[in-house]
Amino acid sequence: MRSAYTIRDVARRAGVGVGTVSRVLNDSPLVSEATRQKVLAVIEELDFHPSQVARRLSTGERSLAIGIIVPFFTRPAFVGRLQGVEAAIAQTEYDLVLYNVETPGQRDDFCQRIPIEQRIDALIMISLRPSNREVEHFKRAGLPVVLVDASHPDLMSIEIDDMDGGRQVTQHLLDLGHTKIAYISDHFDNPFGFQSSIQRFRGYKAVLEENNIRLRPEYHKQGEHGRHVAHRLTQELMELDDPPTAIFASSDTQALGVMEALQQMGLRVPEDISVVGYDDIEVAVYLGLTTVHQPMYQSGVEGVQTLLQLLNEENSNAPLASYTLPVSLIVRETTTSPPERK
Amino acid sequence: MRSAYTIRDVARRAGVGVGTVSRVLNDSPLVSEATRQKVLAVIEELDFHPSQVARRLSTGERSLAIGIIVPFFTRPAFVGRLQGVEAAIAQTEYDLVLYNVETPGQRDDFCQRIPIEQRIDALIMISLRPSNREVEHFKRAGLPVVLVDASHPDLMSIEIDDMDGGRQVTQHLLDLGHTKIAYISDHFDNPFGFQSSIQRFRGYKAVLEENNIRLRPEYHKQGEHGRHVAHRLTQELMELDDPPTAIFASSDTQALGVMEALQQMGLRVPEDISVVGYDDIEVAVYLGLTTVHQPMYQSGVEGVQTLLQLLNEENSNAPLASYTLPVSLIVRETTTSPPERK
DNA sequence: GTATTTACTGGAACCGGTTCCAAAAATGCC
């Protein structure tokens, strides 16, 4: 079915040489208008489309595709970045090849396969940090790589100031008068090496220390990401002898679980207890959730822009910097002063 | 940087012919073990990786990529399908190339470009219906296409029983005693030709007619998809002389806008007014929203499976059927009997 | 009218693999 004509068929049919047909295909000025028309007519007639594979082989051209490795691309925080990446790539001639990662094994698999298979010209990794061996592997294959929301000493990256996010949240709660602030997060030693929960915790810890507030280990709960686990962790927190007056969840999804648990326990938010999330996902507005807005879309866009620079000026030594993007606290209706102070 | 060695370098270095190297690369049994080891050693030494482009050119192999055209891939309903598609493709040797569509122009652009560029071997279109000319174009290029949540007489498709979803919602509300049921949807004549809102409306209309309830045009509001527009449309509905006692929103996102508006107007859900959504997105559980669960993930999986069959048995005339998948009403806490009956 | 450009054109060589065919080497058999 696929048109089996080659450039030689076109040449024969048009009574010209293959070089001439190639020149017409590539809009070379070295063809007379008459010949060009003749050739174009034959191309039209045969509905001829040149083989991109052959073309790439002889020109050494790349595949015009950029790969994106993203973990759990259905989670809002990742969808947001992906959206930015997509929008930026759509403006170029590149295609976007999506590699979704659900297990650490898959991650390693992709890092292994991708440079070898040569199906993409460049790679963006979201929230994942490659090992030194993998980075070496990328370099040897000549594959430009940019990290978004992760970092590595030998790679360009677009990071987000998670530590500052943790600081801002904690400071906000402190300003309201809270001192018993709990933190619910993903496992710090998660198999993907996600760093953001840890960074946010560092910000939280730093602010507490600066204000001479003791960090209580029992106020820090870790668990799998998700609403249900956060729900359970919240119950555990509230059953403590001295329960917190504010809960900082390391994602909005987890904050949902927190609020659900509190509601079921008959506690009112924010009157009885304050809740802060992180990510500013779409429903956060709807729920009036106080949260941290991080420039997810923008981080994706900048990741692609950095990558394009790498691709275009591969040799040129334009000084490429790694960025850290700022975050901003969005105060809505789930935080207020703690009950005692009222 | 990219390894510049060719199969000829390997052959020379190993003191064998190019054919032999090729045989080793392809695990042909026609090589003696001794030679194989010798060649493998050289390959290892040079860190040689054969060019996939050259390979494809000489074998006529395909590109091992499946394209997905999806509109607004960040909307929950589309993410769900995309997730199913991704999961199913991940199990194969194919890569997933994502084409996101935000304007009708982009849609046409992709349909035009894709068969010509030969970058993918097969195509899945989600919720979009190609024109006859485009289908013709696909066929000529020998590009297998499967539609998910859309249909076309000449293409395989996985549909979802939207009309039945509309019926089930309406019947549920009727059973509760509602007769003044409004419907908030996307524009029927949207530029993408999305059909689902229309089908759901048909179900709604059919049930009303079967129960001899007059269809009131003023109870049907159309607008751009999104929370805000739904919010506004809800206000319009409630300002009618005889406002509805139940609102059926054609998506959960819109239902969110509906509930937000009702809340702001001081109306309680479901005591004062019932609300039903559609899609069963993640927050629907959290909000206790009565909605329709559609097998989004599964529809994506089945789309890929159908496509793989098309790819594998391209000639074999195994009878491929188009499916329609069922939906199910999930009753939660946003629906109850209308106030007058209480 | 001849010499020199200039404007096009044809086609061989090449990109880096695969495949096929003929030849070489190894093996089997008497």
Place this chain on the structure above:
DNA sequence: GGCATTTTTGGAACCGGTTCCAGTAAATAC
């Protein structure tokens, strides 16, 4: 040891483009 097989091997031809170089024809120069 000699002949028939069988196993292994080298390399030319090919996939379908691009590119470069040499050649022809027309245009310009003198």
